[in-house]
Amino acid sequence: MTRTGAQLRVARNAAGVSLRAMAARTNFSKGHLSNIEAGRRTVTPDVVLAYERVLGDDVDRRGLLTGLAATAVGSTAVAELIRRGFTAALHADASVDTWLERVESYGHQYMTCGAAHLQRKLAADLVVLQQHLEQPALWAAAARLLTTFGKTSGDVDEAVSWYRLANLVADRSEVNCVRVWVRGRAALALAYEGARLPVATEMARQALDIDDRPSPGRLSALVARAQAAAVQGDRANALRLLDDARRVFDVVGSGDLISDFAVPEWRFHTFASMLLSRLGDPRAVGEQDAADRTRPRELARFATHIELHRGLMVARAGDVEIGKAYARAALNRLPADEHSQSLKLLLAEVEGVQPTRQDPASGSSK
Template sequence: MTRTGAQLRIARNAAGVSLRAMAARTNFSKGHLSNVEAGRRSVTPDVVLAYERALGDAVDRRGLLTGMAATVVASTAVADLIRAGFTAALHGGGPVDSWLARVDEYGQLYMTVGADQLQRRLAADLVVLQQHLDSAPLWGVAARLLTTFGKTTGDSDEAVSWYRLATTAADRSEDNQVRVWVRGRAALALAYEGARLATAVELADQALAIDDTPSPGRLTALVARAQAAAVHGDRTGALRLLDDARRMFDVAGSSEQTSDFAIPEWRFHTFASMLLSRLGDPAAAAEQDAADRTRPPELLRFATHIELHRGLMLAKAGDVTGGTAYARAALGRLPAEKRSQSLKLMLAEVECGRQPAVS
């Protein structure tokens, strides 16, 4: 057993929290936490921070976790950031085409890797990029990377601060398609999670006002408005906006299957599934089946999205206990390193058996 793993076990026991309860509180599997505490798996910053949040002030006052997170984070994430940033800087910032290729790479990585891994890589590149922002196209690169970075954070307020910065960078790009995409994608991220809805609507409306040309950014803005209406309980408005988005998808949908910058068929079905599940609409089942049928098999995180939507449908039908059990089991099958903030918020929505709190 490693010293850090043993400290986590001691802190958990001191707080009177079982391993099963800790798994439920942190959204890591019981088996994963058991392996971490026993030293069979490495202690990562996200696990330590999860323990600190879950166990609260009681253990902090006793000094059981004091300084641990700082030590673990500093020795991994921060050190990796500094090393990667300096390595990239020493080799030069690279031409615009090189950065555009990196944007495309991040669009694909977003679909397959976990938030922590993606955040560290993005942070290193952003450290370098900020030293080379000498043209409008590079501001466009920065805007898209900042939007993706915001989606890796575990806090909605923090995410919004990155989205705001991304919109400023997008405006510097002088590219309306970038300006629309950044605002639409940020709005959809918030609305899909049921978080900061006033901000989501504001950003979506800005996107729709900038340019009426059909595009993935305009499509995401329409879906964001539809999701926000669903959370507010506006069934008529949500379905009308979803129909508007379907018509936009017919024009702006993509054949690219595994990029965050594209909206292929399976992804639109996933967005529609979430909205209809929130409304408790039986039509959600058809969208879920279509998403499963058309989605590339390697996109495990998005398969879990659909499973959580099914759990939400059970909860909306009145079986909150069954829906919660179904959703927790689905999330538990997904490796911890592939989970996202969206999944955690969806699980919370299922557990409540109602719409998320409107903010």
């Protein structure tokens, strides 16, 4: 039995909570938690925080989560993480305003810098931020940073684990707009990439159920559900949900702000372009042109998104090899250190388009 798994089991037993009850209250299966406690499966941050949320002070929150955060970024980065974390802690200002400013800075950096540039900085700040969570308002800041950290992971399964942890942290904040945003943004990240659609759909549903008022989080959740429907070939629902999202955008669209926490005009056009390209809908061309026309010049990575959408649209329209070649060339023009997980998965989606089969008797497509 691992030390962490054993601690979770001791804390659960001390609180008088059965394994079955813990499974029901954390939404993990009884078998999965049993394996975690017995050391047969690796403890992940979302499981640790789920126990802490249910059991409260019976779990040593700081010790467990600090250790997990240090190892989650990979063994080769641990020394650098420790150095950065202690350096930041020595000069840290624990005020809520300081952390909120830092969160907004990361929102801007996510749009303008590569994931590799952000990951270690984010990890170090998250290690420090854990030590200040006695201030309830900082749970909301932590939830947003954890979501951003998940998007820098470069691995879908790892990203999902961080998104789940961010959901739990957001719930601890008790700030509904943050609870909605964290779930909606995670769902959008997955659905835009065509990855883990059941997880994306469930997180989007949760976001929409928490609060029905227009907000950036609700907008992301609606777009996520629309993208998932498009990937699954459900054209009618995809277009309906896109229209719902457009109505929310008309209320909460955010001008020219360059931030992952905002949805300006160019970004909504990018979402619509992706969805319509997946459907092979010719209206995608108008969305692509609008995205290029309204997007800030410095966001070259997002210009590449649109070029990949064009490749996908061409492939879906029947010129499969031309579309694939166009998409490959577009990604190759972007410096390799800016090849995000989203771009790589989008190229894989284009590469996966198959030629339309023809019925030899009638000449019709199958």
